[in-house]
Amino acid sequence: xxxxxxxxxxxxxxxxxxxxxxxxxxxxxxxxxxxxxxxxxxxxxxxxxxxxxxxxxxxxxxxxxxxxxxxxxxxxxxxxxxxxxxxxxxxxxxxxxxxxxxxxxxxxxxxxxxxxxxxxxxxxxxxxxxxxxxxxxxxxxxxxxxxxxxxxxxxxxxxxxxxxxxxxxxxxxxxxxxxxxxxxxxxxxxxxxxxxxxxxxxxxxxxxxxxxxxxxxxxxxxxxxxxxxxxxxxxxxxxxxxxxxxxxxxxxx
Amino acid sequence: xxxxxxxxxxxxxxxxxxxxxxxxxxxxxxxxxxxxxxxxxxxxxxxxxxxxxxxxxxxxxxxxxxxxxxxxxxxxxxxxxxxxxxxxxxxxxxxxxxxxxxxxxxxxxxxxxxxxxxxxxxxxxxxxxxxxxxxxxxxxxxxxxxxxxxxxxxxxxxxxxxxxxxxxxxxxxxxxxxxxxxxxxxxxxxxxxxxxxxxxxxxxxxxxxxxxxxxxxxxxxxxxxxxxxxxxxxxxxxxxxxxxxxxxxxxxxxxxxxxxxxxxx
Numbered sequence: 001x002x003x004x005x006x007x008x009x010x011x012x013x014x015x016x017x018x019x020x021x022x023x024x025x026x027x028x029x030x031x032x033x034x035x036x037x038x039x040x041x042x043x044x045x046x047x048x049x050x051x052x053x054x055x056x057x058x059x060x061x062x063x064x065x066x067x068x069x070x071x072x073x074x075x076x077x078x079x080x081x082x083x084x085x086x087x088x089x090x091x092x093x094x095x096x097x098x099x100x101x102x103x104x105x106x107x108x109x110x111x112x113x114x115x116x117x118x119x120x121x122x123x124x125x126x127x128x129x130x131x132x133x134x135x136x137x138x139x140x141x142x143x144x145x146x147x148x149x150x151x152x153x154x155x156x157x158x159x160x161x162x163x164x165x166x167x168x169x170x171x172x173x174x175x176x177x178x179x180x181x182x183x184x185x186x187x188x189x190x191x192x193x194x195x196x197x198x199x200x201x202x203x204x205x206x207x208x209x210x211x212x213x214x215x216x217x218x219x220x221x222x223x224x225x226x227x228x229x230x231x232x233x234x235x236x237x238x239x240x241x242x243x244x245x246x247x248x249x250x251x252x253x
Numbered sequence: 254x255x256x257x258x259x260x261x262x263x264x265x266x267x268x269x270x271x272x273x274x275x276x277x278x279x280x281x282x283x284x285x286x287x288x289x290x291x292x293x294x295x296x297x298x299x300x301x302x303x304x305x306x307x308x309x310x311x312x313x314x315x316x317x318x319x320x321x322x323x324x325x326x327x328x329x330x331x332x333x334x335x336x337x338x339x340x341x342x343x344x345x346x347x348x349x350x351x352x353x354x355x356x357x358x359x360x361x362x363x364x365x366x367x368x369x370x371x372x373x374x375x376x377x378x379x380x381x382x383x384x385x386x387x388x389x390x391x392x393x394x395x396x397x398x399x400x401x402x403x404x405x406x407x408x409x410x411x412x413x414x415x416x417x418x419x420x421x422x423x424x425x426x427x428x429x430x431x432x433x434x435x436x437x438x439x440x441x442x443x444x445x446x447x448x449x450x451x452x453x454x455x456x457x458x459x460x461x462x463x464x465x466x467x468x469x470x471x472x473x474x475x476x477x478x479x480x481x482x483x484x485x486x487x488x489x490x491x492x493x494x495x496x497x498x499x500x501x502x503x504x505x506x507x508x509x510x511x512x513x514x515x516x517x518x
Contacts, residue, residue, distance in 0.1 A: 149312050150342035152330040154356035154406065164355075168346045247345045248388045 033215040038222070041215035050204070055223070057199040058189060061117060065124025066185050070178060073129045077136020077177075091137070094130055102127035102184070103191040110196070120192040120200075127188030128181035135180065139173025140166060172240075172247050179236035186228055258324060259442060260286040260309075260410060265318035267304055267468075277467035278304050282318070284461060284470070291436055291443045293453035294461045295496070297504050301468030302446045306414050309444060310336050322409060332356060335403030337413045341395035343387040349374065349398050350383035356406040373401035376435060393424035397431070404439065413445045417452070429455055433480070450496050454489050455482050462496060464503045466510070471499055 015035050021027075022034040029037055045051035076094070080087045102123050109119040143166050151157075151165045193202025201220055208216035262284040268275050278301040286292050294302045307313040309320055311330040320327040322334070330336075343352045353370035354363075361369070374380055377397035387395055396416055403411060417425040433456060436443055447453050453460045457476055464471045474496070478488040 146338060146340060146342045147344065150336070150338060151355075152312060153310055153334065153336040153412075154402070155330070155332040155359070156355075157330075165344065168344070171346065246386060246388060 030212055030214055033218060037215040038219045041213065042219040042223075045216065045219065051201075051220075051223070054199050054201045054204045055227075058193065058201045061121050061124060061193075061200065062185055062189050065121045065189070066128055066178075066182060068121075069125045069128035069132055069181055069185065072125070073132025073177065073181065074136050074174070076129070076133040078140060080133065080137040081140035087137070094133055098130045098134065101191075102188045103195070106192060106195055115197055117197075120189065120196050123188045123192040124185045128185040131184055132174075132177040132181040135173050135177025136170070139170030139177070142173065143169040169247075172243050175236075175240050175243050179232070179240060182231065182236060183228075186224075186231075190224055258285070258321070259288040259290075260284075260323075260444075261321040262286075262305070262309065263319050263321065265305065265308060265320070266316045267301065267308065267313070268316045279308075279315075280467040280469055282468070282470060284473075286442060286444065286459075288442055289440045290459060291445065291457045292459045292461060293445045293447055293457035294463060295447055295450065295453045295500075296463030296468070297465055297500060297507055298448060299507060300463040300465040300503070302448075302463055303414050305468070306336075306412050306444060306446045309410070310334055310412050312336075332406045333409045335406060335408035335411050337396070337399050337403050337411070337416045339415045339418050341387070341392070341399040343395055343398055343402075345387055347387075348383065349379065349385050349387065349390070352387065352398060353402045353405050355402065369405055370401070373405045374398070376404070376438070377401045377431065391424075393420050393428060396420065396428065400432070400435070404435070404441070408441070410442045410444060413443065415446055415448070418447070418449075425452075432456065450493050450500070451489075454478070454492050454496075460496065462499050465507055471503070 019035050022032055033041075042051070076090075080091045080094070105126055106119065106123055109122045113119045113122060147165055147169055148161065151161050156164060189200075190202040190205075193200040194206045197203060198207070201224060205217055205220040208214075208220070262282055265279055265282040266277070267279040268277050270276075282305060284292075294305060296302045304313060308315050309327065311327050311334070327334075343349075344355065347355070350367065350370050353374060354366040357366040357369055371380065371383065374383060377400055379394060379397055379401070382390060382394065382398075387398065390398065400416070417428050420428065429452065435441075436456075443457075445453070445457060454476060460474045460476060462471045462474065463469065474492070476492065478485050478492065482489055
């Protein structure tokens with residue numbers, strides 16, 4: 001509880017300092033709006049429901065993209081973990097691609113799919129797939145040999161061994177992969193939307209910026225940050241902690 | 254089927270090749286184990302006792318030689334040999350009960366498997382923990398689940414690889430007592446690998462004392478001390494001293510080799 005109080009005080013102070021600085025220095029709202037302006041812009045946005053539609057549209061793309069990325073990532077990760085040749089060839093390519101931010105694919109995606117939703121979803125898939133693949137591969141490679149030996153003495157082997165022991169044993173890594181995949185996907189989605197088309201949070205941010213509406217720009221930045229934090233801390237980290245505890249991977253503190 | 258032909262270990266040799274250096278782990282191991290016998294394989298670390306057990310389990314292939322169980326050669330792991338490892342090796346994503354049901358799931362209905370699982374969990378006195386997660390149990394309790402899991406598939410032989418090695422003294426003593434009781438109750442043939450002399454004397458009918466590098470059988474000792482062994486301390490101590498004498502030269506050999514190895518590096 002103490003942590004929550006500290007956080008409330010910290011963010012409260014931050015907002016007060018921000019408001020005071022903008023008012024005292026008399027900064028133009030076109031450069032830096034005050035918190036009150038941001039709140040006003042956000043209230044209008046939520047009242048006419050445009051922001052709600054934007055959030056839903058963004059989440060829809062994210063969900064489609066992340067789901068496809070999870071499916072492809074799991075399959076590729078399993079392939080790399082199980083096939084040495086694939087690991088030595090395709091694995092290297094995936095590591096190389098991982099160092100390329102997925103947004104740089106947008107120009108070519110627009111050529112392929114047009115200036116529409118498909119291009120953005122493509123960027124999201126690309127952003128998340130690689131990190132999910134890499135984690136899935138590690139997860140399967142790190143299954144304790146003892147589990148496999150024990151299962152073999154109990155008559156398990158082949159596909160049964162894979163489905164009933166190796167896959168469940170790699171769940172902690174899969175969860176981490178999905179969490180990182182979400183983080184990459186969220187960033188890729190915002191970049192893609194800013195450079196492409198709407199509706200969506202990124203698109204509305206770009207739109208507001210074109211009209212010099214900095215209150216809305218900062219408002220949307222805050223929404224992006226809040227959603228990202230909530231999903232990460234409240235959703236993924238909680239799942240990850242539970243899995244790690246249950247799978248007995250907790251390191252002694 | 255003659256009693257003497259239950260589990261036969263015939264001319265087992267095992268070599269490991271590591272960076273082109275061949276090392277003999279086991280040479281010419283021959284053992285005949287009777288049905289229902291409790292046999293300990295005792296030796297210092299590095300004598301290949303765990304490798305031998307792993308070969309009987311079918312998890313490791315011998316370089317030459319063969320193992321027969323009831324006259325049939327062993328080629329791969331199978332449910333006729335239950336294995337208990339030093340670590341409990343329970344699957345953390347399953348409850349205690351589901352772990353014990355794991356080897357049964359293909360051959361019986363779920364309700365039936367659950368009944369069998371409960372029966373063996375009761376035998377190891379864990380009836381109250383069926384729905385728990387393995388990580389909620391102590392090391393000793395986890396190892397008991399592991400024993401129940403191995404027994405639930407009704408194997409012909411129970412293979413135990415230093416099963417109590419990672420436990421504290423009190424827990425170990427308690428599990429010795431429970432294992433002896435289970436053995437009397439189920440009449441299972443048990444092959445028990447350990448480096449503890451007192452543990453082997455406490456539990457077994459026969460002790461196979463192994464020497465190191467390469468692993469060979471030094472002596473095959475029949476333990477004639479009547480059970481419960483705790484009531485005959487004099488006989489136990491005498492046997493302990495005898496085995497100690499046997500192993501002393503072996504342990505000296507290991508220490509000397511290790512010192513030489515350390516000096517060369």
